[in-house]
Amino acid sequence: MGEADKDAGRDAGPGLDSDAGPGGDADAIALTVNGRPLSLRVDAGRSLLDVLRNDLGLKASHFGCGAGLCGACMVMLDGHAVPACDTPMWSAAGKDVLTVEGLGDADAPHPVQRAFIAEQAAQCGYCTSGMLIAAASLLRRCPHPTEAQIRAGLERNLCRCGTHPRVLRAVARAAADASPSHAPVQGRSSDDGQRQ
Numbered sequence: 001m002g003e004a005d006k007d008a009g010r011d012a013g014p015g016l017d018s019d020a021g022p023g024g025d026a027d028a029i030a031l032t033v034n035g036r037p038l039s040l041r042v043d044a045g046r047s048l049l050d051v052l053r054n055d056l057g058l059k060a061s062h063f064g065c066g067a068g069l070c071g072a073c074m075v076m077l078d079g080h081a082v083p084a085c086d087t088p089m090w091s092a093a094g095k096d097v098l099t100v101e102g103l104g105d106a107d108a109p110h111p112v113q114r115a116f117i118a119e120q121a122a123q124c125g126y127c128t129s130g131m132l133i134a135a136a137s138l139l140r141r142c143p144h145p146t147e148a149q150i151r152a153g154l155e156r157n158l159c160r161c162g163t164h165p166r167v168l169r170a171v172a173r174a175a176a177d178a179s180p181s182h183a184p185v186q187g188r189s190s191d192d193g194q195r196q
Contacts, residue, residue, distance in 0.1 A: 034102025049084035071157030074130035081137035100129035115174035123161030
């Protein structure tokens, strides 16, 4: 196991150095997770979510429905938000995976993370990582979305707590804050009154 493998997850978890999988069959799958190139030995039919959570220790993406319908497990795959629960590992081979752990951190949060905090767009938090990923993916494709585009970009994300109005405001705020005239600056107050 290489140093990159050790750095991206736990040191010797299943799938990193074993022939885990049905019948002991494992495939070598190369991909990049949160900027780190990895080569994993896993069953190619396992879900990306299972490998992220159980082999790499990246727990922010949650298992919700298991059918790709609720958005709790969203990750970016080559820049597009996809449900990791029904994305088989073979389809992630050679691709760039971004989880919410790689989106930003406490010292340098992503504009969407800052906006979610400012708008208090999280309630219980179960769906939040998927919404953050879906919103960041949307803003990559469409930096200045209309409200209709924001709604369409988040239609696969369910929130049982009912925070959708705050989520819509947060995504609009993130778009405004990230615009050239409102470039993110470290230490800037997130309550600048900019809303669409």
